[in-house]
Amino acid sequence: MTKTYQNPIAKNGDFADPFVLRHNGVYYLYSTTPYISCWSSADLLEWKLEGDAIEKDTFPGLVPFAPEVVYSNGKFYMYTSPSGFGHYVLESENPAGPFRKISDNIQHAIDGTVFIDDDGKWYFYWAGDEGIWGCEMKSPTEPGEPVLTGASMHGWTEGAFICKHNGIYHMTYTGNHYLSKGYRINGAWSTHPLRGYRDNAYNPIVIHTQGEVVGLGHSSTVMGPDLVSCYIVYHNMNEDLTRYLNIDRQLWRGNITQVLGPTRTPQPAPAVSDYSFPAGGRNELQWRILRGGRECKKDIYYSNGDDFFIISEQKFNPCFTAEFNIINQKGSEDGSCGIVLGESRARFYSLVFDIATHSMQLWYSGQGDNKLVKQSTLPAGYIFEALHCVRVECRQDGLISVFVDNRLQIQEAGIKLISARIGYFANGREIGCGFTAITEAISEEASEQAIIPVGTSFYPVFGQGEFKRNQDGSILLKEGQEAVYQILIADRMEYQFFVAGESGNDDAKAELLIDNEKLGLFTGKQGLQSYRAELSEGTRVLKVCGSGGELTIKKICFIQRENGEENQELPLPMKVGRYEKRIFGKAAWSDYTVTAAIMPELTGEEGNAGVLLRVTEPSEGGEGEDRVLGIHFFIGYSVSFTKKELVVTRHSYDSRILASRPFVLEPGRCYELRAEIRGAEISVYVDQSETPQIVVADTEPIMYGCPGVWAKDSLLAVERFGISV
Template sequence: MNTYCNPIKRHGDFADPFVLRYNGKYYLYATNPDVRCWSSDDLVNWKPEGATVPEEEFPGLVPFAPEVVRWNGAFYMYTSPHGFGHYVLKSDSPTGPFRKITGNIGRSIDFSVFIDDDGRWYAYRADDRGIVGCKMDSPTEFGEEVLIGAYLHGWTEGPFVVKKDGKYHLTYTGNHFLSKGYRINAAVSDSPLGPYRDDPYNPVIVCTEGNVVGLGHSCTVLGPDLHTHYIVYHNLNPDKTRDLNIDPVVFTQERAYILGPTATPRPAPALPQWRRLRPVPQSVHRAFAEDVTLPGAGAAEFHMAAGEGIARYGISFTGADDIRLELDRAENTISVKNRLGLVVREKLLKDYDHEALHCIRVEYGGGLSVYMDNLLRLKANVSLGGCGASYYADGQFTIGSAAAHSADKETLHYPVPCLAPGSREICFDVTTRGTYQLLALECKACGEAIRVDGNVLPPDCVDRESDLAFYRCDLTADSHTLQMNAETVAIAPYYGSGCDAVSVRNIGPYDKVCGREKWSNGNISADLTVADCGEGWQAGVIFRAEHLADGGEGGDKRLGTNFFVGYRVCISEDRLQLWKHRYDETLLGEIPYDGGSHVSLQIIAAGNMISLRMNGKVILEYRDRRPILYGYVGFHARNCIITSGTIAPFRPAVPEENGGGSYDESTEKRIPPPEFQTG
């Protein structure tokens, strides 16, 4: 199996990467002085193509976050030189040279353009209020802007929209590219301008530990197998340069599942089973047959342009039921025909240039879907399985690259930890032998046994009110399969039950301090005292906490007070509160508190249940339908000083109705109270 390992491209400053897919090849652009370009056949191996923007276009300035759109034979680049507004540039080649065709149109940084199936254009950009978007009247004309509902509680940038099965999937990034906590959020909408609904598991890409950190500013592109999409993003290096990363992404009606971020060897993007690369389009007269028999179900892609004066042209699929995909210049239509005649006809976009090279992609199996330049144009109840493919025209025409791949594509391998759609069999990769937890979320048949590598595994714990079930098993360092009937499945290492012994003195006014070990479940005894409390002060304990970072360029602790994934229990002037954090904060529960500047409490985190106790009594409980499964324990100060704090593991008392006693941390079993012990 061919593999790749992130970062896949280093030492070229691949900041804010954008990948254009054109005529069977990929073209990569990034933030650098002359917008250098690289090309690839497989998304992994890249060849330098040189500068695309002449120096005189933006003398002394660096074009930020360039993106390129191809339309009717022309390539349009959108970029912001040094962040001073935006310009539109144009070229007749993906490798340039690109020349300005507008003046400065303003509008902040990070323009991204999306074209919908109906041919309408939309533009998105960064803003400190969140991502804004607008309709476009042409490649150079922009309408009134609106907020689309994507906000990272501060500067928000790097938008990118892709449409899949009628849903609009957005990724966006924040807050500062020099922070380890630079991250990618995902959202979905029924409309290109929103409102977008945030993924409940955001951020979908974040990492603040190890060598591959500061992950952000992404785009998404269709892979070489014509089925799998890949998200492309950068990471931050110590010298502030940025490298290139890719990972697969799976879209559903509700969310995008990212198979990452990864920094270990992963299966390389699958190449098509059949492919003919023609980077220089080939001129043909009347007919040309490709040497291909299309798979029974799958996708195929062709590139074709009509010569001057050609009235009708298209692709003939010969087989049991001969099918023709025909374009008519005079009528400006595309039709599907069989031996009996017309099956379906649709109008092409009104400005369709028949003499420009266009991409024609067909997806077939349970019917036929035809995409022109990635825009869905028509559907028909026919199949192309087993057919050959030939181009035809009533004169001269041009063909480009072509490819075909079966719908029975190679299985995607989900890296652990991961979130995955649970309604299908999935393959997941374990890199370290040990105990793992599998969680069925939004479970339709909560409590059913699942199958891991074909073996039946009953649940450890079921919470039908929350529609979830926990499973646990030992796994080897290998690839494994899972069959589970749930909306979403989470797979993660099981780090055991317990907590570090952590002590702090005089931390704050804005600090996060954690132990060194990760834990899944925990029985935490915490004691802390607070002083020098300012307005809105809070002091407490964080647990199952991971991906800790600070704001700004990585040193603003106040801005980064919520920059982590995990839970927090805190006291304030008159409240004791339980919060959940995913680089934001959500209040899960609270009670009045009049204990002043000192608190002593116990936290029990078991599965999706969080229980808070004082003096042996339960004071607050919460069941999380989408629990965070593991992380560190530690302290959190907000506008105050924690003068002293200690965290230690404890054995929680078992309620009298359950026999009393306590729990053994190592076995997670009940120890009877002294009067019932023997020997």
């Protein structure tokens, strides 16, 4: 039976501001608690309390906020802000502590996080009203000059985390108030570690404001046990103000970050590696010792001398991801040790840590010949005698990528292997070998095969097939091509599918199939189309098959349909304002018409009043009760009167005007406002006009949601409100 998990995954404790470190095959979790509780896990699901990570007198009378830990050169550095009074750096030789202060107050607000780039430079980031700040670090305890990164939630922004994929820096960050149900996670990207971050088009990437498991935020990201998948780790807020732990798959491609969630139904448990040593993967690595011997001390296997060669008994596919943990022990200065990637003892590649040149070298050995393929200088201050994690990704096309302590150290094309064995060697030096694992896949492949849960709006690049993948997450699908997705159906019921995109020509079309049964035809002419299907529980296969012309597919989503009356007319009249939004109907509604008789009283200079369309995830600002700060806290559209214009606006916890036209509002007059939303297009009519005042299509359409009314710095009398679905 397939193992599953369901969020929240950990409830026995307070998991506020969770940060997870992976070290030597073990996960360590730290959270905001008086003495920084530390937990450990082998699989990201079952957590064992290790105890307090700091002594009780470390921060007397204060609570250390959002602790994060970085491993470097044999030491663990913790960054935390005691009750928001600047930041301190602490150090330990053990991931579970005890950590002790090694710095004075290095200042800056809260939620400090560290990112180490491929060139070995350290960067520090923290929270602020203006958005996320950052700086280059002079040392692990010395931050440099502050820079605004550009990542912002238009108010207090916190909980940043940075990772790098294929040269792009991806940031997740949280806001605005941790007590609000609208606490959420956004994503942004940049080509520079500190500057120019741009929002993801479909922010927030994690949010849930209604029902159970709300107030989702303050995340970190960690590689899964299989070495090829990653998980975002975040908390939810409970009514008693404790916070529970949640995880979901996280994917990257081009400029975009995709979270497959937030989930609240059972999901496949994080996969383990195909082989590992010590045991923990699907199978245990078996070793053949060709030279020397070894002995185990505290989870590290040390060679008995300075001549050592060990290689796996098993052979693996040439497309793989492997992890090695290695210590370059004592020995001669001209000695070396490293990692073996080979078909046999007679033909192999090796990754050599060379002390004399302070570098990592990629060598080829075969047919009596030794050839240096590539050499890459290690960062200044690199300590060979410390434990270091080396991750190797070898693609089918022969491109090898080598990461040392999560930094890209070597990348080289043309590495052709028929099969592969992995191992360690030492010549003239002693070696320590830690956790070792291999999976016969790479991260890109794993992303394309990810199982997509119900309720997730996903970028179509994360699918299998031969089609063009674009930097913005969309795909170009031509006739004869197909995109294939694995989707997870939670319960037997009716589901609604949405596809957003556009056609490249008049005859463009694609057929949608579920388990090879026809769901419908997508033409892209409406920008957004929806389909219904009755499905049973389990994993299903969704195919989008190009059957004519060219289509750009931008987003796909599927949700559970809600049963109930399709047409509603509410008992009225009602008064709305001054800062208020009210929603009606069902969140699964997509195409409908709202007809309202309304009398706006625009008292403020920036007053807006009118109707809402496709609203989901509503909340309020501040601690969750501030209607002024939270007037834009929802995902959806508004069709509103201002003092001088009729305006259609897109909201996603911010506001962006899609279209407007001059309109002089007569005080005290009741207007009939009719708004039709079909696919990606919104048409607006005033009074009995047969010609729309505004017709606008959203190129990044919100797919579904409730209708409603709202007033911003205004009052609104609603005499009549009808919904036709």
